[in-house]
Amino acid sequence: MIAEERRERILREIVMRGRIEVGDFAARTGLSGMTIRRDLAVLADRGLIRRVHGGAVLPDTAEAPATGVRGIGSSTRPLATIGLIVPDAGYYFPPLIRGASEAALAAGVRLVLGTTNYDPAEETRQLHRLSAGGADATMLVTARPDVVDQELWRAIAAVETPVVLVERAADGAPTSLRIDAVRSDHAFGAELAVDHLAERGHRSVGLLCRETATAPWIAKGHRRAVERHGLASAPVMTAPSPRWGDDSRADVLREFLDACLAEGVRAAVVLPDELAIGLLSVVEERGLRVPEDFSIVAYDDEVAALASVPLTAVDPPRTAVGRRALETALMRLERRDDAPAHRIKLAPSLHVRESS
Known part of the structure; x- marks a missing residue:
């Protein structure tokens, strides 16, 4: 190992662990204590470390952050x-x-x-x-x-x-x-959506989610908000993941809208944006207006703003x-x-x- 590589390894050890103990580092690396102490002296002369009894720490504090701004990486x-x-x-x-x-x-x-x-x-x-x-x-x-x-x-x-x-x-x-x-906090995100719709006078809010990693948390938040506001029951459905040439998504969208209308539900939270845009199309095909006749809140906010009626959306802090x-x-x-x-x-x- 050449000298500069060895010193970089020593500096990295100090940054990651807060300090270096010469004896411990020598035992773990097979380097001699004398070699390590010489390298510490060089790094100290460059202002990169501060020597202490038995080893070294970073110049400001043993817990100084490892950042590129410091010039360490x-x-x-x-x-x-x-x-x-x-x-x-x-x-x-x-x-x-x-x-x-x-x-x-x-x-x-x-x-x-x-x-x-x-x-x-x-x-x-x-x-x-x-x-x-x-x-x-x-x-x-x-x-x-x-x-x-x-x-x-x-x-x-x-x-x-x-x-x-x-x-x-x-x-x-x-x-x-x-x-x-x-x-x-996707459950909180779902609560945001339901709170928003409840504040606009909706007394029930449906939920339509694709089978995704986010869906269980959103369902949990939806239930919490519905109970907190004392909202009436509403359809909660899961849409299958899309497959090439499979039209099952359209069937699910129509089924969901039919269930909402039959129960007097006029608002829904939909995950993800693409499914929400699909629901918007089905709603408009029925001659209903958004949001006057049916309100939609999308979850993900990737492309929600590009819908024919720009969709209100929950934006996770990705x-x-x-x-x-x-x-x-x-x-x-x-x-x-x-x-x-x-x-x-x-x-x-x-x-x-x-x-x-």
């Missing part, structure tokens, strides 16, 4: 490598990936992306692949929010590097695992979730077991448009 010589595993790189996930990428750039961290195509077995393979490839931590975005998955917990324990769950709760994880989790997940992974690398597990929920926002 760069794109060519990253401070750390953090993996990001997502079900796919399209539709819902680009803002989340962008948020993580921006935070990684600011921190001097390399971000490595992996995709699973919603395959649970691939999640485990990707975790092992990134860990074996030298990732210091992994952020795992999953498509299964409410599943108690013992196989996944075993995989997380096996990789022996920090894992941050993203858009998934850590409920059901063994208490022996220190797992951080960062997600949108960019902020990606950014906070990266920051949480860095925190875990820096403080290891000294910090409690973080279970972070970020609230969505409601963008009011013409459909309500």
Whole structure:
């Protein structure tokens, strides 16, 4: 190992752990104590560290953040490598990936992306692949929010590097695992939508969700808000995931609208935007006006504003979730077991448009 590579490794150790103990580092790396002390002297002369008895710390504080602004990491010589595993790189996930990428750039961290195509077995393979490839931590975005998955917990324990769950709760994880989790509070987002419609005089609000990772939380929030407002019962239906050439979505939309009209329901929350736009078309085909005869609130706000009647929509804080997940992974690398597990929920926002 050449001198500069060795010093970068030492500096990275100090940034991640807050300090370095010469004896411990020598035992773990096979380097001699004399070599390590010489390298510490060079780094101290450059103003990058401060010598203390038995080792060194960062110049300001042992808990100083690892950021690119400090000049400690760069794109060519990253401070750390953090993996990001997502079900796919399209539709819902680009803002989340962008948020993580921006935070990684600011921190001097390399971000490595992996995709699973919603395959649970691939999640485990990707975790092992990134860990074996030298990732210091992994952020795992999953498509299964409410599943108690013992196989996944075993995989997380096996990789022996920090894992941050993203858009998934850590409920059901063994208490022996220190797992951080960062997600949108989708139940709160559904409550936002129902509150908005109730404030506009609707006494019942239907719910139509595609089979997605978000749907269970939205259904939970919808139930809470309906009970809180004392609203009348309304149709709650699930639409199957679309298949090429399959027209089942149109049948579900018509069935849902028929059920709403039969029960006197004139408002609905619909996940995702594409399904909400489809419902808008079916409503208009019936000669009904939006929002005068039927109000729609979409959930996701990817393309809701582009509908023929711009749709009011709940916007999950995906960019902020990606950014906070990266920051949480860095925190875990820096403080290891000294910090409690973080279970972070970020609230969505409601963008009011013409459909309500």
